[in-house]
Amino acid sequence: MIEHIGPQLFNGLVLGAFYAIVALGLSLIMNLTGTINMAHGSFMTLAGYLAFTMVSRGTSFWFALIAAPLIAVIVGVIVERTLVRPLYKREPFYSLLMTFGLSLMAEEIYRLIWGPNGVPFSPPHALDGAASLGFMVFPTFRIFIVVVLIVAIVALALFLTRTRFGLRLRAAVQDSEMIAALGTNTQVLYAVNFGLGIFLAGIAGVLAAGMLGLSPTSGNNLLMPAFVTVIIGGMGSLFGSIVGGLLIGIAISLTTLFIPAASEVSMYILMAVVLMVRPRGLFGEEGIFG
Amino acid sequence: MKARTELIASAAVVMVFAAGPVLSPLAHLDISIVSEVLVTSIAVMSVNLLLGYTGLPAFGNAAYFGLGAYGVALSVKYLDVNFIESILIGIAAAFLGGLILAPFLLRRRGIYFGLLSIAFGQVFYFIAYRYTDVTGGEDGMNVPRPPLALPSAHVAVNELAMYYLALVLFVVAVIMFRGLVRSPFGRTLIAIRQNETRARYLGLNTDRFIFVALLISATMAGLSGAMFALLINFADPLRLDWHQSGYFVLSMILGGAGTVWGSLVGAFIYVIGHDIISTITQWWQIFLGALFVACVLFFPRGILGTVDVLLRRSPQAFTDDDVDAAFEAHAPGEVGRGV
Amino acid sequence: MASDAILLEARGISKVFGGLRAVDDVSLQVREGTIHALIGPNGAGKTTFFNAISGFAFPERGQVTFRGTDVTRTLNWRRVAMGMGRTFQTPSIFPELTVDENVRLGVRAHAKQAFHLRTPGGAAKAAVDGRVDELLGFVNLTAQRDRQLSELAHGSQRLCEIAMSLSTDPVLVLLDEPMAGLAEAETDRIMGVIRDLRLRLGLTVLFVEHNMRVVLSLADRITVLDRGKLLAEGTPAEIAANEAVRSAYLGEGVLDHV
Numbered sequence: 053m054i055e056h057i058g059p060q061l062f063n064g065l066v067l068g069a070f071y072a073i074v075a076l077g078l079s080l081i082m083n084l085t086g087t088i089n090m091a092h093g094s095f096m097t098l099a100g101y102l103a104f105t106m107v108s109r110g111t112s113f114w115f116a117l118i119a120a121p122l123i124a125v126i127v128g129v130i131v132e133r134t135l136v137r138p139l140y141k142r143e144p145f146y147s148l149l150m151t152f153g154l155s156l157m158a159e160e161i162y163r164l165i166w167g168p169n170g171v172p173f174s175p176p177h178a179l180d181g182a183a184s185l186g187f188m189v190f191p192t193f194r195i196f197i198v199v200v201l202i203v204a205i206v207a208l209a210l211f212l213t214r215t216r217f218g219l220r221l222r223a224a225v226q227d228s229e230m231i232a233a234l235g236t237n238t239q240v241l242y243a244v245n246f247g248l249g250i251f252l253a254g255i256a257g258v259l260a261a262g263m264l265g266l267s268p269t270s271g272n273n274l275l276m277p278a279f280v281t282v283i284i285g286g287m288g289s290l291f292g293s294i295v296g297g298l299l300i301g302i303a304i305s306l307t308t309l310f311i312p313a314a315s316e317v318s319m320y321i322l323m324a325v326v327l328m329v330r331p332r333g334l335f336g337e338e339g340i341f342g
Numbered sequence: 343m344k345a346r347t348e349l350i351a352s353a354a355v356v357m358v359f360a361a362g363p364v365l366s367p368l369a370h371l372d373i374s375i376v377s378e379v380l381v382t383s384i385a386v387m388s389v390n391l392l393l394g395y396t397g398l399p400a401f402g403n404a405a406y407f408g409l410g411a412y413g414v415a416l417s418v419k420y421l422d423v424n425f426i427e428s429i430l431i432g433i434a435a436a437f438l439g440g441l442i443l444a445p446f447l448l449r450r451r452g453i454y455f456g457l458l459s460i461a462f463g464q465v466f467y468f469i470a471y472r473y474t475d476v477t478g479g480e481d482g483m484n485v486p487r488p489p490l491a492l493p494s495a496h497v498a499v500n501e502l503a504m505y506y507l508a509l510v511l512f513v514v515a516v517i518m519f520r521g522l523v524r525s526p527f528g529r530t531l532i533a534i535r536q537n538e539t540r541a542r543y544l545g546l547n548t549d550r551f552i553f554v555a556l557l558i559s560a561t562m563a564g565l566s567g568a569m570f571a572l573l574i575n576f577a578d579p580l581r582l583d584w585h586q587s588g589y590f591v592l593s594m595i596l597g598g599a600g601t602v603w604g605s606l607v608g609a610f611i612y613v614i615g616h617d618i619i620s621t622i623t624q625w626w627q628i629f630l631g632a633l634f635v636a637c638v639l640f641f642p643r644g645i646l647g648t649v650d651v652l653l654r655r656s657p658q659a660f661t662d663d664d665v666d667a668a669f670e671a672h673a674p675g676e677v678g679r680g681v
Numbered sequence: 682m683a684s685d686a687i688l689l690e691a692r693g694i695s696k697v698f699g700g701l702r703a704v705d706d707v708s709l710q711v712r713e714g715t716i717h718a719l720i721g722p723n724g725a726g727k728t729t730f731f732n733a734i735s736g737f738a739f740p741e742r743g744q745v746t747f748r749g750t751d752v753t754r755t756l757n758w759r760r761v762a763m764g765m766g767r768t769f770q771t772p773s774i775f776p777e778l779t780v781d782e783n784v785r786l787g788v789r790a791h792a793k794q795a796f797h798l799r800t801p802g803g804a805a806k807a808a809v810d811g812r813v814d815e816l817l818g819f820v821n822l823t824a825q826r827d828r829q830l831s832e833l834a835h836g837s838q839r840l841c842e843i844a845m846s847l848s849t850d851p852v853l854v855l856l857d858e859p860m861a862g863l864a865e866a867e868t869d870r871i872m873g874v875i876r877d878l879r880l881r882l883g884l885t886v887l888f889v890e891h892n893m894r895v896v897l898s899l900a901d902r903i904t905v906l907d908r909g910k911l912l913a914e915g916t917p918a919e920i921a922a923n924e925a926v927r928s929a930y931l932g933e934g935v936l937d938h939v
Contacts, residue, residue, distance in 0.1 A: 320461075525799055544758075545849045
């Protein structure tokens with residue numbers, strides 16, 4: 053049992069990186085517009101299926117890894133502009149209901165196009181096999197996943213802290229009226245921000261398809277842990293999403309090892325403990341969301 | 343005069359349902375589907391109390407509904423209980439679930455409350471899904487109806503009896519619900535929805551009110567879930583899933599948030615619509631999703647909410663103006679609350 | 682009229698917002714029976730300070746004492762029970778309820794009936810009805826009692842809000858810019874009500890205000906904030922003559938007619 057702890061910790065890290073990146077996308081959208089995007093998992097699944105179709109038609113995996121999320125982004129921004137945007141001024145549960153409805157439709161549409169059962173989507177041969185990190189041996193694809201997700205997170209961080217647009221985005225989260233007064237087009241911000249969230253979901257979707265499988269509901273399976281991640285990390289904090297994701301990933305992997313039946317429940321126990329000690333979550337900011 | 347009109351209208355609705363067993367064959371409806379409408383509308387009412395009246399985005403009420411269902415299923419399977427006892431155990435399970443979750447939920451408002459209610463609501467789903475030995479996991483549990491609680495007379499409860507029991511429970515629920523939302527307690531809940539900051543500056547510990555509202559809501563959802571399991575003779579993890587919570591919220595919005603009878607109207611459309619459309623096409627879920635989208639975009643007040651506004655009667659229905667005002671007054675997604 | 686007892690005391694209040702010191706080490710004493718004004722140019726931190734006193738947002742540093750008790754971290758609804766009432770810049774009301782219901786909610790809350798599942802009858806009901814009538818009469822809204830509040834003019838909403846803040850029997854009323862957004866005639870009406878708060882009800886009032894005419898004619902004491910710091914404190918005459926205050930307000934033109 054003990055000798056499994058190392059690999060399982062690594063698996064937890066991979067899983068946690070998935071949760072973190074899905075939660076980051078959710079947080080971006082939630083922080084700026086107050087929308088809980090229930091269709092977030094659907095966009096992951098969409099990117100996964102698009103990549104699957106591309107690869108099965110002979111496109112390279114590497115191209116699909118970028119192209120599939122981008123197509124998901126286009127769909128996402130169209131949805132945001134047409135269906136979600138009119139709800140920003142309403143109470144937040146309306147956009148929650150809207151995206152919920154969209155996820156129901158998406159699930160069924162995927163079933164229509166790609167069939168009700170899972171489809172096999174395997175990573176390219178270059179990523180087959182395992183790599184030794186000296187003290188332990190890990191599957192190459194999983195190491196690749198961790199690297200890509202870390203790159204995505206670092207890129208997001210740089211975008212938010214080093215670019216004019218990113219800075220505006222962060223300022224808009226603090227005070228959308230001020231940004232409007234400064235002349236930044238809030239609507240463009242909303243659309244780009246939504247697209248950014250979907251792009252992160254899309255990348256996670258393609259990678260998850262290769263590791264966790266691909267079915268009409270596969271994206272939704274990551275949605276609930278991502279919600280828990282946002283809560284543990286603290287609403288309003290992107291850094292919190294990263295820490296929260298990794299914590300949950302590790303908690304789930306280790307419980308899977310010892311008490312398989314409690315693997316999901318463990319994240320709730322973690323969430324309950326965090327909320328008891330810190331009602332705002334680990335890095336939740338005071339003031340923004342009460 | 344108005345009270346009289348309402349009484350007559352209510353009585354007429356109840357009469358129509360009382361004649362249900364005669365009328366439903368004319369509409370080609372199975373009587374058990376109509377029972378399902380009545381039972382479901384109690385769960386929709388439980389969401390209405392939190393979302394429609396108190397303004398809390400309660401997206402986790404399937405947890406209590408499912409606990410009610412599993413309370414019945416498990417007690418029937420593992421304990422030698424009669425019909426009434428099994429329902430009471432279902433309600434108790436839901437109440438306990440509410441008691442466990444409420445302290446976490448009532449710390450937060452707005453979307454954070456929504457997020458917490460979705461996330462925490464799902465915990466029982468995973469338990470039911472994973473503890474296969476006890477709950478049967480994904481396959482669910484059969485729930486044979488236990489005999490009614492008559493000493494030494496093991497009377498089986500048939501569909502007709504279930505129907506009238508559902509009707510009686512529904513009528514009792516409506517009467518109590520109506521009394522509740524019109525009581526000083528209910529007015530306080532409405533006040534909390536409209537302006538919690540002011541409620542607190544009237545010296546009210548709003549957390550306490552929300553705590554009680556959550557428990558009442560959990561109990562109602564539990565009763566509904568218990569009856570539901572006995573009605574369809576089945577309980578499975580999907581009854582605990584967030585999708586189920588979403589269906590309750592949709593039904594509530596369809597019928598009319600913050601209206602007493604809206605829950606029945608919404609449940610009726612949802613259950614009957616599901617029954618009819620799913621026999622015509624296997625792509626029911628697309629219709630359902632489209633219904634969500636259309637309802638949110640074009641019909642946010644729901645049927646009775648719209649009727650109320652047309653009649654300029656109820657001060658409780660949502661209006662876009664109020665929503666806009668509330669939005670402008672507070673940070674996005676958060677009801678101003680202070681400390 | 683003014684006794685010497687200190688009803689409310691704030692000592693060294695500081696509050697930071699996003700790296701900005703909105704309120705920096707501000708102290709203030711409100712004596713029983715006075716009408717005390719809190720003024721300052723835009724962005725002086727008046728409302729932030731007010732929020733710290735009323736428990737809307739706790740300060741990072743400092744201490745608030747009310748009726749001799751430390752209430753620095755006391756929850757807002759508890760402060761109300763201790764005798765503190767407050768209004769907000771934008772009237773904080775229940776817009777979809779009638780004037781009567783708005784005030785009744787407060788009266789019921791104070792009578793510990795808010796939790797009841799049944800509307801009490803008999804003497805309890807008569808007591809509530811009587812109190813509602815009294816409060817509506819005080820702010821002169823009896824004629825509009827069955828109107829939905831969202832339909833009424835801003836000034837009437839403000840009056841209703843004041844009646845609501847009185848429904849809990851406070852000894853101290855905090856008014857946050859009570860004249861904000863009001864026409865001249867409405868301003869006079871509210872000024873009359875504020876005078877009556879002390880004259881007829883014997884209450885102590887602390888209010889934030891922009892309108893210097895209102896401040897100078899209503900207040901016994903004035904505290905001036907500027908950029909988060911305490912600038913001056915004194916009687917209206919002292920403040921009007923204060924050089925520092927004049928220069929802080931320079932360009933805003935509010936003291937020109939004094």
